[in-house]
Amino acid sequence: MTEIFKLPQGKIIVSFSDENQSIGLLELNSYQELEKHNRPVNEELVQISGSCLIKLYNDKLVEEIVLNEGEKLIIKTNQFHIHSNPSNNKSITLWKFEGNVVDIIKNIRKNYNKNE
Numbered sequence: 689m690t691e692i693f694k695l696p697q698g699k700i701i702v703s704f705s706d707e708n709q710s711i712g713l714l715e716l717n718s719y720q721e722l723e724k725h726n727r728p729v730n731e732e733l734v735q736i737s738g739s740c741l742i743k744l745y746n747d748k749l750v751e752e753i754v755l756n757e758g759e760k761l762i763i764k765t766n767q768f769h770i771h772s773n774p775s776n777n778k779s780i781t782l783w784k785f786e787g788n789v790v791d792i793i794k795n796i797r798k799n800y801n802k803n804e
Contacts, residue, residue, distance in 0.1 A: 732760070
């Protein structure tokens with residue numbers, strides 16, 4: 689069952705999630721970004737619409753990568769990063785995790801309002 693969660697910056701859509709795999713979409717409104725975070729597994733991204741600026745960090749910013757429609761990126765396990773929309777258009781990014789991110793999905797369900 690697909691779940692849609694409102695964020696101040698846009699929406700997170702969870703299409704499927706279990707202990708082995710999670711798939712969904714991140715919709716960012718114009719000039720919005722998520723907080724810096726990391727994941728315990730690789731994060732595979734495909735830009736569906738608009739563009740997304742991915743900022744990669746170690747102790748400080750080390751790289752910025754722009755994803756345009758159709759482009760893909762894999763963010764390595766535990767790599768701190770920020771998803772940012774630097775444009776006037778909505779940004780829609782498909783995300784996929786191979787591995788257990790059940791706790792992360794539980795936090796999304798706990799911390800954000802679900803669209804009914």
